[in-house]
Amino acid sequence: MAEEVAEEMAEEVAEEVAEEVAEEVAEEMAEEVAEEVAEEVAEEMAEEVAEEGRDVLVLLPTGERLRLVLGVQATGRELWRRVCDEAGLREPHFFGLCVVKNSEFLFLDPEQKLSKCFSPDWSRERPEGRRSRAPFVAFLRVQFYVEDGRLISTRTGRHLYYLHLRERVLRSQGTHCEEAYFLLAAYALQADLGNHRARAHSGRYFEPQAYFPPWVIAKRGSAYLLRHVPGLHREQRGLSPREAELRYVREACRLEDVPVHFFRLKKDKKEERPTIVLGLTLRGVQVFEEVNRTRQLLQDLPWHRIGKLTVLGKKFTIRLDGRPAAHKLEFHTGCATRSRHLLRLLRASHQLHLALQPALARLRLEDAHASGRRAGAVVRVTLVSMRGWSAEALHQAPGAPSPHAHAHAHADQHGHRPEDARPRPAPRAGRRPVPAPRSRPGPPTARLSRGRGGGGRPGEVMV
Numbered sequence: 001m002a003e004e005v006a007e008e009m010a011e012e013v014a015e016e017v018a019e020e021v022a023e024e025v026a027e028e029m030a031e032e033v034a035e036e037v038a039e040e041v042a043e044e045m046a047e048e049v050a051e052e053g054r055d056v057l058v059l060l061p062t063g064e065r066l067r068l069v070l071g072v073q074a075t076g077r078e079l080w081r082r083v084c085d086e087a088g089l090r091e092p093h094f095f096g097l098c099v100v101k102n103s104e105f106l107f108l109d110p111e112q113k114l115s116k117c118f119s120p121d122w123s124r125e126r127p128e129g130r131r132s133r134a135p136f137v138a139f140l141r142v143q144f145y146v147e148d149g150r151l152i153s154t155r156t157g158r159h160l161y162y163l164h165l166r167e168r169v170l171r172s173q174g175t176h177c178e179e180a181y182f183l184l185a186a187y188a189l190q191a192d193l194g195n196h197r198a199r200a201h202s203g204r205y206f207e208p209q210a211y212f213p214p215w216v217i218a219k220r221g222s223a224y225l226l227r228h229v230p231g232l233h234r235e236q237r238g239l240s241p242r243e244a245e246l247r248y249v250r251e252a253c254r255l256e257d258v259p260v261h262f263f264r265l266k267k268d269k270k271e272e273r274p275t276i277v278l279g280l281t282l283r284g285v286q287v288f289e290e291v292n293r294t295r296q297l298l299q300d301l302p303w304h305r306i307g308k309l310t311v312l313g314k315k316f317t318i319r320l321d322g323r324p325a326a327h328k329l330e331f332h333t334g335c336a337t338r339s340r341h342l343l344r345l346l347r348a349s350h351q352l353h354l355a356l357q358p359a360l361a362r363l364r365l366e367d368a369h370a371s372g373r374r375a376g377a378v379v380r381v382t383l384v385s386m387r388g389w390s391a392e393a394l395h396q397a398p399g400a401p402s403p404h405a406h407a408h409a410h411a412d413q414h415g416h417r418p419e420d421a422r423p424r425p426a427p428r429a430g431r432r433p434v435p436a437p438r439s440r441p442g443p444p445t446a447r448l449s450r451g452r453g454g455g456g457r458p459g460e461v462m463v
């Protein structure tokens with residue numbers, strides 16, 4: 001009897017244990033299956049997103065690259081917001097995203113779909129058998145130039161602006177103002193490396209190719225630059241990186257071919273290749289004609305001289321203010337999209353020019369007051385030829401400020417440079433100095449136009 005009871009109890013215990021084990025095994029198997037299914041679903045969703053998205057590579061002035069994925073229907077504004085967030089750009093007003101078409105930078109329209117901005121491949125599905133496609137490339141660049149870097153309030157924005165101008169200076173061709181490139185190199189070294197230190201900054205502590213245009217290096221030679229530029233770098237001791245960058249911006253914006261957008265246009269639609277170069281500058285528009293690969297200035301038009309900009313298909317027209325309708329400049333852009341881009345950029349540049357005048361006036365007034373409270377010691381750079389020259393400083397600071405010193409110091413900080421009234425140091429015997437460039441008066445003070453209301457047909461802008 002006892003044995004039967006024991007067997008029954010053992011069977012009940014075995015059944016209970018078996019049921020518990022089966023339940024645990026079933027739960028574990030269910031969890032594993034659920035995890036596998038979830039992973040498969042996630043992989044499928046990721047593949048779908050990758051298939052639907054487009055890979056965009058954005059190149060920054062810092063040399064960094066941003067890799068972003070956007071939907072096929074994304075607009076320029078969506079891409080711009082993503083770039084600003086990734087780059088930490090909190091003041092994006094002066095910058096824009098652009099693509100390269102026909103060897104020319106074209107800024108993206110924020111309201112336009114990216115499918116209209118990039119190549120036709122944007123709208124096409126990925127070909128079968130190809131695991132990935134090449135990314136679509138865009139560039140973060142300065143869209144609106146300003147002569148004073150203090151108008152850019154954020155550190156990131158100022159630094160990106162400075163780096164963009166560094167790139168522009170390396171392509172500059174201002175052979176008539178060679179002195180400027182030496183001073184710019186000194187400011188850039190101070191901004192990049194800080195104060196000159198004898199032990200750390202000796203020999204080839206910088207690469208001339210990163211600070212000078214190729215034509216300066218070809219003319220002077222790397223050895224000459226490495227021997228004499230450190231002296232100019234030493235003279236910037238005490239300048240903070242911020243102040244050095246601001247001075248670089250100020251000097252770079254005085255070069256004629258740096259703070260400017262160039263566009264090649266045709267005189268008429270029958271012309272085989274463009275011979276007209278339109279320059280959008282800080283103060284208006286310049287028109288050049290290329291003759292034997294040399295640009296000859298035809299028109300210098302500050303904003304107050306421009307009455308109307310008109311776009312009609314491939315035709316771009318500038319009408320002069322206060323002149324008969326027959327007095328107009330007509331050019332052919334090659335395509336309607338390029339015409340609209342040019343019109344949009346010129347219109348926005350003019351509006352920003354007007355909006356910044358009060359801030360620029362305040363900065364000039366502050367500088368005038370500050371220069372009145374301190375003695376203005378002005379450093380002048382004098383270049384010398386290789387013949388008979390020994391390693392000496394390339395600059396000279398007058399011992400006492402002249403009556404013109406304060407005005408000149410103020411002019412050195414803001415665009416317009418008055419005629420230099422200080423006597424030039426006489427060259428020593430056997431050392432033939434390079435002739436200093438002529439001082440060129442700045443453009444006349446513009447009578448700022450506030451625009452005209454009403455009127456205008458579609459495709460016309462009153463400026």
